[in-house]
Amino acid sequence: MELNDHASRLHAVLSASSSARWLACPPSAQLCAVLPDTVTDYALEGTCAHELAEYKVQKLLGNPASNPTENLDFYDAEMEDCTDSYAQYIAELLATLQEPMVLVEQRLDFSRYVPSGFGTGDCVIVADDVLTVIDFKYGKGVAVSADHNSQMMLYALGALELFDALYDIAEVRMVIFQPRIQNLSECTLPLSELLHWAETELKPKAALAARGEGAFSAGEHCRFCKGKATCRKRAEYNLQLAKYDFAMPDKLTDTEIETILATADQLTAWVADVKEYALRQALSGKQWHGYKVVAGKSNRKYTNPAAVAAAVQAYGKNPYKEPELLGVTAMEQLLGRTQFEALLGSLTEKPQGKPTLVPYSDKRPAWSNAQEDFNE
Ligand code: SF4
Structure with missing residues (x-):
């Protein structure tokens, strides 16, 4: 294998975004490397949102940038709103800082600790003695916490390589901005803690992972493992x-x-x-002993709604219910999030969901009258 091939393969194997998994289970890195990747619509949507977010921050900073909107396959009102609020968050943050230095979509090299390790920081800011790394996340499945988040810590280490010689950095602030579920998570670490973790935890685990060694260890992180x-x-x-x-x-x-x-x-x-x-x-053709594939349950649906309406009307009946309001999600898409809030915020409520038993570590507040409602 060419050296460059080897380096780019290692880069993919030891990516920052999968670091929580390979830190917990180092041999999973090489195991995942030989399994195929699947590109999901969610990932493509995230890439579009990042392009738009980058454009808006560049514009905010007065840097030349061209509007990518017309080339974004997944562009919609929600993406417009979310990227607006991201740019606004950065504008508000910069307004509080003295002579901040800002880098957008910056390549961050953390190969001092992780073989061939680099990633892209959405926004890196240095002001006074604080280095801030901001990650824009467009997913809405799980709220991502910045607290000792290894992906963010790797980005911070990469950013330090750029700034450590020029600034007297004492603290590293890591921010996850996840607008679709209103998650703004922050974690600030003393530089000494980050460097200690990098030397004692990250570096040895990354070396094991690169060699496909170490002990397999199962846990929460397995859900992100291809194996x-x-x-x-x-x-x-x-x-x-x-x-x-x-x-x-x-x-x-x-x-x-x-x-x-x-x-x-x-x-x-x-x-x-x-x-x-x-x-x-x-x-794909595999026969499992004692099992077969069948069609699951499905609901009937019209193949041609217009023809259905015409046939029922010809029969003398009204096929329509009273015109119904658009659903909340469809309405929010119609108006855009900001306008939706302004116009309908006071006319919308979020009923309490069904009682669910979760671990104590879950961030949601405890249900106050679980017994009554459960009985209902
Ligand atoms: S499934 Fe879990 S234990 Fe198995 S290799 Fe993947 S991360 Fe490790």
Whole structure:
């Protein structure tokens, strides 16, 4: 393999965005490297949003930039609003700083710690003795926390390579701006803590991961692993629950139920991953002993709504309900988020969702009257 090929392969294997996984389970890096990638619409949508966000921040800074909107396949009112609020957040932050130095979409090289490691920082700002790294996230599935977030710490290390010699940096501030779910997460670390982590934790783990060595270790991070459906370590980890040695008497104790709750979500996720993998394989021709693929349940739908309406009207009946309002999401897309808030904010409510039992670490406030509502 050419040296450059080797370097770019390592770069992909030891990416900042997958660092939480390979730090927890170093051999997963090389395992994932040989499995195919899937490009999802979510990822493409995120790329479009980043392009627009970059344009808006460049414009804010007075730098030359051309508007990419007409080339963005996933552009819509929500993307316009979210990128506006990102640029506004940066404008407001800059207004509080003395002579800030700002870099946008900056390549950040952290190969001092991670072989061939580099990434792209959405926005890096240095002012006084604080280095700020901001990451714009367009996903809305999971709120991402900046607290000791390894991806952000890698970006911060890369940014330090650029600025450490020029500025007397004492603190690193990491910010995740995730506008679609109103998540603004920040974490500030003393520079000494970041460097200590880089030398004692990051560097040795990255070296192991690059060589495909280290111990397999299963946990939360497995959901981002391409090998998650067939990994033996993950199976062993999850089967611990099935192997749970239930003690007499017949009824489970509170402690036993708590033990099951603690692992149930991961067990469910693992089973779902294995089932999805088995289905994909079956659809590609694999025969699983004792199993076949069938069509699942589906709801009837009209093939030609206009012809349906005409036929029912000809029969003398009205096929329409009263004209209905657009749903909240469709209405927000119609008006744009800002206008939606201004016009309909006071006319919209978010009813409390169904009671759900989650780990204590979950950020949502505790349900106050769970018993009553559950009974209802
Ligand atoms: S599934 Fe989990 S334990 Fe298995 S290789 Fe991936 S990260 Fe490691």
